[in-house]
Amino acid sequence: MPEVGKFCSKYTESLRRKSQTFLHVLLLIVLRDFLVIFDFIGGWIFALFLRM
Helix, strand or coil: CHHHHHHHHHHHHHHHHHHHHHHHHHHHHHHHHHHHHHHHHHHHHHHHHHHC
């Protein structure tokens, strides 16, 4: 019975680590997309500002 508990704890640990890295990757992707959008909007506003 203790073997099962050890296996479960190891499995949950690896799962937690995987979910953490997944969240980090997701956050990086979202941040990158946000930066691209922000850059696009910033360039647009800058172009409009130059036209005025």
